[in-house]
Amino acid sequence: MKVISFETVSEVADYAAGEMIKAIKTFVPTEAKPYLVLGLPTGSTPIPVYERLVQAYNNGDISFKNVKTFNMDEYVGLTPDHPQSYHYFMQENLFKHVDIHPENINIPDGMADDIPAFCRAYEMAIQNAGGIDIQLAGIGENGHLAFNEPNTPFDMPTHEQGLTQSTIQANARFFDKIEDVPTRAVTIGLKTIFDARRVIVLATGPKKAEAIRLATQAPVSVNCPASMLQNHEYAEFVCDKAAIK
Ligand code: PGA
DSSP states (O other): OOEEEESSSSHHHHHHHHHHHHHHHHHHOOOOOOEEEEEEOOOTTTTHHHHHHHHHHHHHHHHHHTTTEHHHHHHHHTTTSSSSSSSHHHHHHTTSSOOOGGEEEEOOOOOOOOOHHHHHHHHHEEEEEEEESEEEEOOOTTTOOOBOTTTTTTTTOSSEEEOOOOHHHGGGGGSSSSGGSSSSSEEEEEEHHTTTSSSEEHHHEEGGGGHHHHHHHHBBBTGGGGGGGGOOOOOOEEEEEOOOO
């Protein structure tokens, strides 16, 4: 694990997008591995990264034809066309602007009738795709990764998770009222994240400083899920100055 710090949000996004663009550009599909597999987050922090990926596509620098994606999470009970669903977020911020094949886009289905069966199938689909090459992630103010809240075991695969009050409050800014924020989500697990070959966690702004301190400087603990990445050889916490205490 390493911590990489930059002055500004913009430099954080330049770095993360640059690494992804490099990986997309240099990927050579083979019969055994036809796709570069990206794990993707939603939230405010990755938006500038997606802007740069769209820009690179528009400039003709990259194509998403050989890219397969797995999103980290989705709220239970929101349909894909709900403006606060993560399906909608991904269409708006990335997918509708680039040439990814729709069948290569994977996002957890928060409307699945049988959520445990869906979770097993999602995990299997990641494995069948050859695993995640680069997992991009944000971090919660409480140290969560995707919706893996504090005290989630590190060995959990994709599962349904109840959201903590702190996460519901943090996400209320996107809804008319706090009662509208879903209280459950389907999320990839900490094991799913740990199994990625490379993990890039983005953290910008002072609200993330305590989570970054706990994730990178305190002993590994389920109280701060992101701290598990201290034991991942290719995990990077990419932070702006404000997120470093
Ligand atoms: P944010 O969310 O990027 O909107 O701060 C990150 C997260 O909660 O994982």
